[in-house]
Amino acid sequence: MSAIEKNPVVRGVFDQIAVGIESFSFSIKAREIGHVTSVSTGIAKVSGLPGVGFEELLKFKDGLFGIAYNLDEAEIGVILLGKDSALKAGDEVVRTGRVMDVPVGDGLIGRVIDPLGKPKDEKGPIVYSERLPIERPAHAIMDRSAVAVPLQTGIKVIDAMIPIGRGQRELIVGDRQTGKTAIAIDAILNQHDKNVLCVYCAIGQRASSVAKVIANLEEKGAMDYTVVVVAEGNNSPGIAYIAPYAATSIAEYFMEKGRDVLIVYDDLTHHARAYRELSLLLRRPPGREAFPGDIFYIHSRLLERSTHLSDELKGGSLTALPIIETEAQNISAYIPTNLISITDGQIYLSPKLFELGILPAVDVGRSVSRVGGKAQLAAYRSIAKLKLEYAQFEELETFARFGTRLDDTTRKTIGHGKRIRESLKQQELQPLTASEQIIVLLALKEGLLDTVPVEKIREAEEVLLRNSKDFPEDIIKRIVENEKLSEADTKAILNKAQTLLAPFQEETDPDQIKT
Numbered sequence: 001m002s003a004i005e006k007n008p009v010v011r012g013v014f015d016q017i018a019v020g021i022e023s024f025s026f027s028i029k030a031r032e033i034g035h036v037t038s039v040s041t042g043i044a045k046v047s048g049l050p051g052v053g054f055e056e057l058l059k060f061k062d063g064l065f066g067i068a069y070n071l072d073e074a075e076i077g078v079i080l081l082g083k084d085s086a087l088k089a090g091d092e093v094v095r096t097g098r099v100m101d102v103p104v105g106d107g108l109i110g111r112v113i114d115p116l117g118k119p120k121d122e123k124g125p126i127v128y129s130e131r132l133p134i135e136r137p138a139h140a141i142m143d144r145s146a147v148a149v150p151l152q153t154g155i156k157v158i159d160a161m162i163p164i165g166r167g168q169r170e171l172i173v174g175d176r177q178t179g180k181t182a183i184a185i186d187a188i189l190n191q192h193d194k195n196v197l198c199v200y201c202a203i204g205q206r207a208s209s210v211a212k213v214i215a216n217l218e219e220k221g222a223m224d225y226t227v228v229v230v231a232e233g234n235n236s237p238g239i240a241y242i243a244p245y246a247a248t249s250i251a252e253y254f255m256e257k258g259r260d261v262l263i264v265y266d267d268l269t270h271h272a273r274a275y276r277e278l279s280l281l282l283r284r285p286p287g288r289e290a291f292p293g294d295i296f297y298i299h300s301r302l303l304e305r306s307t308h309l310s311d312e313l314k315g316g317s318l319t320a321l322p323i324i325e326t327e328a329q330n331i332s333a334y335i336p337t338n339l340i341s342i343t344d345g346q347i348y349l350s351p352k353l354f355e356l357g358i359l360p361a362v363d364v365g366r367s368v369s370r371v372g373g374k375a376q377l378a379a380y381r382s383i384a385k386l387k388l389e390y391a392q393f394e395e396l397e398t399f400a401r402f403g404t405r406l407d408d409t410t411r412k413t414i415g416h417g418k419r420i421r422e423s424l425k426q427q428e429l430q431p432l433t434a435s436e437q438i439i440v441l442l443a444l445k446e447g448l449l450d451t452v453p454v455e456k457i458r459e460a461e462e463v464l465l466r467n468s469k470d471f472p473e474d475i476i477k478r479i480v481e482n483e484k485l486s487e488a489d490t491k492a493i494l495n496k497a498q499t500l501l502a503p504f505q506e507e508t509d510p511d512q513i514k515t
């Protein structure tokens, strides 16, 4: 051994080099590159990627992405997330090793984005806290709590007769142009002081309709607590397909932070159609109405993510208002029946009522809320009878049309029912607080409006609403705090209402002359 080799410092270096050589392992990371074999609207067939996983994100040229969907041995079917006009057979495709995800975080509030997380407004780049996969498993049963807190929509007919609770999934269903979007937007506007964050997801809507919704939200200050996710009608079907999942991941982020969130899917008919288009192009076998076999599953796994989390998981909630468009009022078509069975109730909008100017055109008889009743504010119990009275009226009204002579009781029921119908009308973009609703509906239920001519009901109601601040403050506070109204409270409200309604009362029975 030479003198240099005996030097302990040099020996130490030699030892370290020896250990390094021993532990060195040579590894080559293979990068799988496939090739496009064919392209059709919204999808591409790719070969040469044997290791690709289901729903893995694939990168095409020019920043175009796709989701691996059909995994056949010879080639895979890919859903394209963008314009495919430049794509052609032979182009390279690279695996990314990850699934599709979206940016989430407080920075998204007030923003309009596309389902890929890119901004669609002119407010600069999106600032986000993390990225979440768009498809996430729904929370397990043990993670969930019962629906116990109301989600006030501000719409009288809904809050009083078809109440929605936080964590519920309530379908809004109706023909085209029956006011479906209007109901969802009113529900969003009503959350301004309720600390509920909102996500509005437009799928396949016309750009002009989406612009109108955003303008309304902005004008009423609702963008301060809303995220808008837009997949327009002219986007590729892949974008429309992922939109509700991306929006749900954004909403879930806030829910998991303990916030109450409301999400609107406008609408899932377009979503189902986009998925049908993709499935047919991917040559999946068509079933009923040419929809693929897993059409029920794509919607159930989406809506199952809405829930009310347990206190251990911070107690946040995600309430879903999916919208579905029917054709010729056919609620027994495939997609409507699927969604009716997935959700916890439905608000049915009737084109007939819409034509008659009864807005919102909610058909109370065909609408139901399967869980919200338990979460409804206690004060609404004092007006619970209204729903029954309205149903009785609707039945009798049909008979009355035949010109039969009516007895006194029937005449009174019809007169009362007409006033209920008139009082349930409500302009869009004007949600009412719970106390305002209770004042009007209590006066209605106790018959104070029965002596007001039907054509003056709106005016009389406006007087009540204008003066709603003059009603005893402690009672209003109790309504909001979910306390039951005592007999004394009811009396106090009715006394005040009676004074305000005095100028509208007619001495004779206003229905006497007409029937």
Ligand SMILES: Nc1ncnc2c1ncn2[C@@H]1O[C@H](COP(=O)(O)OP(=O)(O)OP(=O)(O)O)[C@@H](O)[C@H]1O
Pocket (backbone or CB within 6 Å): 174, 175, 176, 177, 178, 179, 180, 181, 182, 183, 325, 359, 360, 426, 427, 428
């Ligand atoms: N309560 C209301 N008061 C006054 N106008 C209303 C009310 N509800 C809806 N409208 C009007 O009815 C029209 C249709 O409403 P909306 O766009 O909400 O319907 P939709 O069913 O969502 O339509 P689409 O089928 O195009 O999605 C709109 O012009 C809207 O302003």
